[in-house]
Amino acid sequence: xxxPSQKKPSRRLYTFPGGLHLPENKAQSTxxxxxxxxxxRKLILPIQQHIxxxxxxxxKVGERVLKGAMIANPQGRISASVHAPSSGIVxxxxxxxxxxxxxxxxxxxxIETDGEDEWGELPPAIDDFRLCEPGLLLERIRTSGxxxxxxxxxxxxxxxxxxxxxxxxxxxxxAAECExxxxxxxxxxxxxxxxxxxxxxxxxxxxxxxxxxxxIEDNKPEAIAAMTKVISEQEVDNxxxxxxxxxxxxGGERQLIRVLTGKEVPSGKLxxxxxxxxxxxxxxxxxxxxxxRGRPLISRYITVTGEGVANPRNLEALIxxxxxELIEQAGGYTGEAARLIMGGPMMGFTLHTDKVPIVKASxxxxxxxxxxAPDPGLATACIRCGKxxxxxxxxxxxxQMYWYARAKxxxxxxxxxxxxxIECGCCSHVCPxxxxxxxxxxxxxxxxxxxEREKKSAELARxxxxxxxxxxxxxxAEKIARAQKKKAALARxxxxxxxxxxxxxxxxxxxxxxxxxAAEKKARLAEEGVKPQNTDNxxxxxxxxxxxxxxxxxxxxxxxxxxxxxQQDR
Amino acid sequence: xQFATITSPHTDRxxxxxxxxxxxxxxxxxxxxxxxxxxxxxxxxxxxLASAAAVAAEAFVLKLRARPVMPAISDLSAVVxxxxxxxxxxxxxxxxxxxxxxxxxxxxxxxLYGGIGYNPFNPAMIGYVLLLVSYxxxxxxxxxxxxxxxxxxxFTQTLSAIFVGTLxxxxxxxxLSAATPLDEMRNQLNQNRMISEIxxxxxxxxxxxxxxxxxxxxxxxxxxxxxxxxxxxxHIPVSMLGAVxxxxxxxxxxxxESHPFGLFHIFSGGTLxxxxxxxxxxxxxxxxxxxxxxxxxxxxxxxYVIRRWGGYPDAVAFAVLLMNMAxxxxxxxxxxxVFGQRDAGDD
Numbered sequence: 001x002x003x004p005s006q007k008k009p010s011r012r013l014y015t016f017p018g019g020l021h022l023p024e025n026k027a028q029s030t031x032x033x034x035x036x037x038x039x040x041r042k043l044i045l046p047i048q049q050h051i052x053x054x055x056x057x058x059x060k061v062g063e064r065v066l067k068g069a070m071i072a073n074p075q076g077r078i079s080a081s082v083h084a085p086s087s088g089i090v091x092x093x094x095x096x097x098x099x100x101x102x103x104x105x106x107x108x109x110x111i112e113t114d115g116e117d118e119w120g121e122l123p124p125a126i127d128d129f130r131l132c133e134p135g136l137l138l139e140r141i142r143t144s145g146x147x148x149x150x151x152x153x154x155x156x157x158x159x160x161x162x163x164x165x166x167x168x169x170x171x172x173x174x175a176a177e178c179e180x181x182x183x184x185x186x187x188x189x190x191x192x193x194x195x196x197x198x199x200x201x202x203x204x205x206x207x208x209x210x211x212x213x214x215x216i217e218d219n220k221p222e223a224i225a226a227m228t229k230v231i232s233e234q235e236v237d238n239x240x241x242x243x244x245x246x247x248x249x250x251g252g253e254r255q256l257i258r259v260l261t262g263k264e265v266p267s268g269k270l271x272x273x274x275x276x277x278x279x280x281x282x283x284x285x286x287x288x289x290x291x292x293r294g295r296p297l298i299s300r301y302i303t304v305t306g307e308g309v310a311n312p313r314n315l316e317a318l319i320x321x322x323x324x325e326l327i328e329q330a331g332g333y334t335g336e337a338a339r340l341i342m343g344g345p346m347m348g349f350t351l352h353t354d355k356v357p358i359v360k361a362s363x364x365x366x367x368x369x370x371x372x373a374p375d376p377g378l379a380t381a382c383i384r385c386g387k388x389x390x391x392x393x394x395x396x397x398x399x400q401m402y403w404y405a406r407a408k409x410x411x412x413x414x415x416x417x418x419x420x421x422i423e424c425g426c427c428s429h430v431c432p433x434x435x436x437x438x439x440x441x442x443x444x445x446x447x448x449x450x451x452e453r454e455k456k457s458a459e460l461a462r463x464x465x466x467x468x469x470x471x472x473x474x475x476x477a478e479k480i481a482r483a484q485k486k487k488a489a490l491a492r493x494x495x496x497x498x499x500x501x502x503x504x505x506x507x508x509x510x511x512x513x514x515x516x517x518a519a520e521k522k523a524r525l526a527e528e529g530v531k532p533q534n535t536d537n538x539x540x541x542x543x544x545x546x547x548x549x550x551x552x553x554x555x556x557x558x559x560x561x562x563x564x565x566x567q568q569d570r
Numbered sequence: 571x572q573f574a575t576i577t578s579p580h581t582d583r584x585x586x587x588x589x590x591x592x593x594x595x596x597x598x599x600x601x602x603x604x605x606x607x608x609x610x611x612x613x614x615x616x617x618x619l620a621s622a623a624a625v626a627a628e629a630f631v632l633k634l635r636a637r638p639v640m641p642a643i644s645d646l647s648a649v650v651x652x653x654x655x656x657x658x659x660x661x662x663x664x665x666x667x668x669x670x671x672x673x674x675x676x677x678x679x680x681x682l683y684g685g686i687g688y689n690p691f692n693p694a695m696i697g698y699v700l701l702l703v704s705y706x707x708x709x710x711x712x713x714x715x716x717x718x719x720x721x722x723x724x725f726t727q728t729l730s731a732i733f734v735g736t737l738x739x740x741x742x743x744x745x746l747s748a749a750t751p752l753d754e755m756r757n758q759l760n761q762n763r764m765i766s767e768i769x770x771x772x773x774x775x776x777x778x779x780x781x782x783x784x785x786x787x788x789x790x791x792x793x794x795x796x797x798x799x800x801x802x803x804x805h806i807p808v809s810m811l812g813a814v815x816x817x818x819x820x821x822x823x824x825x826x827e828s829h830p831f832g833l834f835h836i837f838s839g840g841t842l843x844x845x846x847x848x849x850x851x852x853x854x855x856x857x858x859x860x861x862x863x864x865x866x867x868x869x870x871x872x873x874y875v876i877r878r879w880g881g882y883p884d885a886v887a888f889a890v891l892l893m894n895m896a897x898x899x900x901x902x903x904x905x906x907x908v909f910g911q912r913d914a915g916d917d
Contacts, residue, residue: 374583381684389858430584
């Protein structure tokens with residue numbers, strides 16, 4: 001086992017529950033050096049490659065774009081821009097198959113490259129970022145289209161924004177790369193440790209963190225050596241490379257933070273709530289490119305591996321390159337390819353075709369053989385062995401959640417903390433009954449979200465209804481108050497007039513006589529069972545209106561009284 | 571090129587139900603062979619008979635339920651149930667009782683609840699308890715171990731005893747049979763004899779009955795195999811054996827002449843078989859780690875209480891079934907603290 005010679009990890013490391021030692025399968029893709037993938041004839045760029053609102057298209061079909069030009073700009077706070085990875089003509093803006101678990105197509109900008117690879121005008125480099133306004137740096141990161149390259153693709157500028165609620169004291173850099181087969185971060189660290197360190201320094205400056213911990217699994221000796229070298233060569237303060245034991249999923253954000261700092265990110269909260277921001281090494285390199293060189297995010301390292309390809313390797317590919325071209329440059333299929341996976345074996349999803357573009361989040365294209373990813377066969381009944389709970393890195397009870405997810409008892413699944421599940425796949429991997437547990441949990445989460453949406457709209461309707469009732473009650477109360485006020489005023493005026501003889505006042509006698517008549521009439525009508533109506537003395541036009549209203553009310557039916565009452569109100 | 575779309579993870583799965591069951595069978599073999607060594611061919615005959623009946627009964631019910639037969643049969647769970655029941659039966663039990671017990675176990679206790687994974691009670695123990703309460707005489711007619719047996723039966727004699735009920739000429743059941751150590755100890759104690767007196771008899775070994783305690787050792791080895799292969803975790807066996815030992819030692823020290831030494835209870839009856847093979851049945855046991863400790867300890871406790879003050883010499887089966895009922899509740903109240911949550915429960 002290799003440890004960097006000068007600095008042995010002096011830091012105390014912590015553990016998280018569960019976890020798995022998996023066959024690493026990383027060696028096969030690290031034997032050849034990473035090269036730039038050949039410029040493809042066509043680049044397909046989905047306008048949504050990130051979490052948040054889709055970007056808005058800025059170009060028209062037929063327009064020539066230069067390399068690095070923004071072709072879609074971010075919409076709203078959480079969004080990311082898209083840039084042209086090479087120069088060429090926009091040939092279409094339409095729906096196209098993309099790498100998404102749903103298999104649904106998405107809106108893409110297609111660029112026919114012209115082979116010139118001509119750079120457009122780039123924003124100026126910000127050499128001394130320490131003197132630069134933080135807002136400008138964040139804007140640069142935002143307009144460079146940088147998102148988390150570790151897989152979640154959350155817009156990086158949002159993560160690096162100063163936090164109102166809490167000061168950030170630690171920047172955690174995720175270099176763990178814990179999933180089997182994936183080596184793109186490993187290769188990036190070997191090739192560009194300098195840029196990564198620059199990016200880390202910028203991010204550390206932006207969030208104002210006192211210290212930075214780079215967590216890397218001990219199965220990447222070359223990357224550890226390269227990173228150690230640049231860190232020791234440069235004058236950097238409080239940036240520490242921490243070698244951690246290889247244990248899946250130590251690269252999960254919350255797991256890595258736990259291993260490095262011993263802190264647990266509270267359930268349902270962000271790391272920022274405990275003063276930590278976590279970013280991937282690839283993201284750090286992209287930030288350095290954007291700030292120090294003005295270059296937007298237009299390419300990334302991607303691992304093309306598995307027994308299904310002839311020469312497993314890493315490629316630096318332009319975003320939008322088709323998976324088929326990358327497979328081609330990794331020697332093509334061997335005939336053993338049985339499954340094509342976007343991402344790693346534990347959390348990646350299968351593609352039914354390789355004709356999909358790689359996006360910012362694509363870290364691995366795995367063409368697995370049946371040996372590497374055999375068909376698990378039919379799932380059988382859960383025997384409640386609890387192996388899933390033993391390996392769960394969040395200490396969940398997957399066997400219970402599965403039981404309730406199957407019964408669609410969503411409340412119970414949430415009681416068993418469904419939403420703390422990070423979908424790492426450990427439970428499914430060890431299940432002796434081969435139950436696709438994670439799939440059940442994804443399903444239950446989606447059902448919960450659906451239900452939440454429905455509940456929200458129902459809640460809105462209820463609030464609207466209650467507001468209406470309150471308004472009507474208020475109007476009624478005001479009416480009564482007005483009447484009482486009037487009555488009181490009348491009584492006051494009557495008492496002031498008390499001096500004069502009531503009987504002698506002809507006006508008052510007439511009013512009293514009229515009141516008496518009205519009371520008598522009311523009593524008579526009440527005896528006959530007729531209620532007084534304000535519709536008795538109406539003009540013909542008014543009567544017609546009333547009849548029409550009655551007809552409408554009838555047509556609505558008696559069942560929906562609420563609607564009927566609303567109709568009445570109108 | 572078109573590829574199949576399958577949900578993650580895309581890995582070679584290390585575990586399977588069949589392999590798990592196979593390891594249970596392998597781990598059971600040392601103890602079963604030791605049983606056969608000390609108590610004759612009957613043990614093996616019952617194991618084969620019960621296995622065949624179990625598989626046949628399971629296949630039959632699956633057919634009735636219109637479920638695929640082969641996947642369920644090939645998981646070997648019916649065979650495990652059969653073997654666990656068979657090693658708990660007296661070696662010369664009439665064949666039809668074995669068949670009755672296992673068929674009841676498979677059909678009623680397992681398949682009527684929905685088959686593997688859905689049965690709330692341990693099927694083997696249901697079958698055992700059915701036989702024990704319905705046929706107490708047959709179920710307590712044991713043989714002495716080979717070194718104390720004056721008239722060991724050969725293979726054909728055993729076959730005829732089990733299937734036809736006839737013994738070799740000149741032998742009768744009374745001459746042939748012997749009580750189990752637990753039964754013997756209980757009867758002697760009930761006659762107000764003292765342990766030091768009782769233990770004068772050649773029936774006894776170091777801790778338990780002669781022969782019996784060696785069977786216990788082999789089950790212990792089987793348990794070690796299961797632990798090593800991570801088929802079971804240590805929680806249930808340790809807490810169950812611990813509870814039995816603590817209870818037995820406590821009363822032993824209070825009154826040494828009427829309560830046998832703690833290890834007597836460990837090496838007698840179904841304690842070791844139960845701790846490693848029966849109480850650890852994943853389907854019917856508690857699944858949380860803390861829950862398993864409680865579950866195991868309660869089984870040990872109930873076992874001792876029934877042995878000491880109840881109406882049966884052994885009680886592992888009753889204890890397991892009683893705790894099967896409590897397992898869901900134990901699981902509910904012993905949920906582990908979820909990572910990142912401070913308030914929910916504790917470690």
